[in-house]
Amino acid sequence: MPASPALSRLQPQPEADLVRRAARRDADAIRQIIKRHNQRLYRLARAVVGSNADAEDVLQEAYLRAFTSLDSFRGDSSLATWLSRITLNEAFARLRSQKRLKRAAPADVATGQSQIIPFPTAISGDDPERTMAQRQLLHLVEQATDDLPHAFRIVFVARVIEGLSVEETATLLGLRPATVRTRLHRARKLVKDRLEAQVGPILVDAFPFAGTRCERLTEAVLARLDLLK
Numbered sequence: 001m002p003a004s005p006a007l008s009r010l011q012p013q014p015e016a017d018l019v020r021r022a023a024r025r026d027a028d029a030i031r032q033i034i035k036r037h038n039q040r041l042y043r044l045a046r047a048v049v050g051s052n053a054d055a056e057d058v059l060q061e062a063y064l065r066a067f068t069s070l071d072s073f074r075g076d077s078s079l080a081t082w083l084s085r086i087t088l089n090e091a092f093a094r095l096r097s098q099k100r101l102k103r104a105a106p107a108d109v110a111t112g113q114s115q116i117i118p119f120p121t122a123i124s125g126d127d128p129e130r131t132m133a134q135r136q137l138l139h140l141v142e143q144a145t146d147d148l149p150h151a152f153r154i155v156f157v158a159r160v161i162e163g164l165s166v167e168e169t170a171t172l173l174g175l176r177p178a179t180v181r182t183r184l185h186r187a188r189k190l191v192k193d194r195l196e197a198q199v200g201p202i203l204v205d206a207f208p209f210a211g212t213r214c215e216r217l218t219e220a221v222l223a224r225l226d227l228l229k
Contacts, residue, residue, distance in 0.1 A: 015079050023070040027227040030067060034218045037080055040162050041087045042209035047157035048091035049098075050146065056217060058094055062087040063221045084172055144194040152187035159184050 013032060021029035041062065046055035066073075066086050073082055148156055158169040159180070166184075170177045222228050 016075070019070060019073060019079060022067060025225065025227060027222055027229075030222060030225070030227065031218055033079070033083075034063060034221065035214060037083050038214050038217070039209050040080065041083055043157050043161055044084055044154070045087050045091045047145075047154045048088065048150075049094055054094060054098075055091075056213075058091045059087065059217060060220055060224070062090040063217075064224055065090065067221070067225060081168070081172065088172065140195060140198055141191075144191045147194070148187050148190055152183050152190065155180055155183040156187035156191065160188070 013029070018029045018033055022033055038059075042055055042059055045058040045062070046052065049055055049058055062083070066083055073079065145153060145156060145161075154173065155169060155175075158164045158172065159166070164172065166177050166180050169175070170180045173180070175183075219228070
């Protein structure tokens with residue numbers, strides 16, 4: 001007996017089916033793909049460019065590039081890997097552009113001290129004191145991650161926060177597995193030392209990208225693809 005339409009909508013759609021529908025500019029399929037991959041792609045982008053606003057800009061451009069060239073996706077890798085590579089390419093391109101602008105800027109422009117941009121969290125507000133403590137701990141984790149050297153930060157985000165394997169991280173970043181292991185070891189020690197000096201070991205659950213922000217970016221991508229009715 002075939003599944004009812006309502007039940008079918010509740011079941012996760014197979015990746016190949018979503019890709020085919022998205023290639024036909026099906027807005028619902030595009031929404032599902034974005035929601036499935038937003039968290040990872042946002043975290044990877046932010047690990048490269050270092051700010052919320054730049055990461056969202058990178059993500060928009062990456063999605064536009066992906067959804068206007070889905071015909072080039074052959075399934076040789078997973079959709080997640082393909083989207084991650086596009087996102088990282090966009091992020092590194094933006095980083096190079098920012099560096100060129102800094103070099104071209106007048107020498108007397110005061111740069112000031114780098115500022116950590118607060119990240120939205122998904123912490124419940126039922127217990128105000130607990131919520132405040134959790135936010136403070138989460139901020140320390142995010143700040144320690146932001147302060148990592150760039151080469152270490154992207155590996156740390158991919159391996160520790162996103163849970164990619166050594167091999168997946170090496171493939172994604174074009175590194176040797178041994179290099180990934182070395183950078184991860186050094187990154188973990190830097191973060192551990194930073195946190196232990198302040199509050200001791202903490203569990204990392206940082207850089208969320210969901211809810212309203214996810215919805216806003218999804219609608220922005222669809223609008224730029226001229227798919228909003």
